[in-house]
Amino acid sequence: MDGVPESWSFYTGQVSHEQYTKQLDGFTASRYDPRAWADLFARAGARYAVLAARHHDGVALWDSAHGDLNVVRRTPAERDLIAGYADALRERGLRVGLYYSHSDWNHPDYASTRHPAPAPAPAPDEDPPNPLAHARPGEEDPAAWARFLAYRDGQVGELVDRFRPDLLWFDGEWERTEEQWGLHALAARILAGHPETVLNARMLSHGDYATPEQGVPLQAPDGPWELCLTVNDSWGFQHRDHNHKSVRRLVRYFTETIGAGGNLLLDVGPREDGTITAEQAERLTGLGAWIGRHAEAVYVTVAGLPPGHHYGPSALSADRRALYLFCFDPPRETVSVRGLRNRVRRVSVLGTGAELGHRVTGGLHEVPGVTWLDAPAAGDADEYATVLAVELDGELDLYRGTGRS
Structure with a gap:
């Protein structure tokens, strides 16, 4: 809402943590209409959509029993935003995807361990490893890390049991190893009751497909893959970012992606009231109209x-x-x-x-x-x-x- 990147702006010090968190007071979702979203996504030619259920800042879009940093308890929205989304997509025959970040730079127990790979010493003009993400050498706390994993696993369990997503799109995996994340147990938990759930490659060896970002790879990844691309330059809503890709450019990205065997996951950033800007909606419908004219070359x-x-x-x-x-x-x-x-x-x-x-x-x-x-x-x-x-x-x-x- 303040025109700063989600999560990264307080992580890098672009804004203070207090200023970043104050944005919660302006999040109303007062015009959020998941059926309108689903209609738009269907007109765009989509077969699935992915909603960011919790980013690196730890703010959850549902009323989680694990921690109180969520839009139900901490924002004027005061309601769960995922159930309606999942229901609306299914009404339109779309598959339901949910994004969830392994990392949480707001959680008090998160910076209690470090990636074991030796990090190079920072250059004189560089900062040491961010204290929001890593324990200082010699200050690791295994008990705190176990508490964090219980929190992470509990939240993912809620997403799986309450909303039954067809796809779980994880992120933030770079900060720990697969063993530290406990991904074997997490994957088993997810698939136990929902064995058809698709997991992206940020579940590391348990992932089903690769997720390059912001540019068609010159050499396609082995196996299934998906290009993650923003309509403008930002993942979330930024009122100063008007650098929207044209429909023609999006068609080019799209055909280059499917021509190399991938899917396109096209990102839009809704406003704090839950509406998608006219500029971004126009791009989605323009791309969808082109897909509609050429569906034979797109699907299957x-x-x-x-x-x-x-x-x-x-x-x-x-x-x-x-x-x-x-x-x-x-x-x-x-x-x-x-x-x-x-x-x-x-x-x-x-x-x-x-x-x-x-x-x-x-x-x-x-x-x-x-x-x-x-x-x-x-x-x-x-x-x-x-x-x-x-x-x-x-x-x-x-x-x-x-x-x-």
């Missing part, structure tokens, strides 16, 4: 062609018999695909259905020629990204060699 597809076969990202149908080429600029004359051994049965523009001609030139022995697809007419090109659907005569078969020697 897998990573597409490796780099070098097409100038842009692409995706494959689950049976690998349809190739979807994303073209950010309106195609001119032709679009090429290299190394395609398959015969092309049909090419069309997704969203309009316009059929396009195609031909192959060149090729020698085992080296296939270049497949050329005619560019669509100007009226069939999409405002943000045109998608060409290429039907193949079988599963995708690519040539990856160096040419005839």
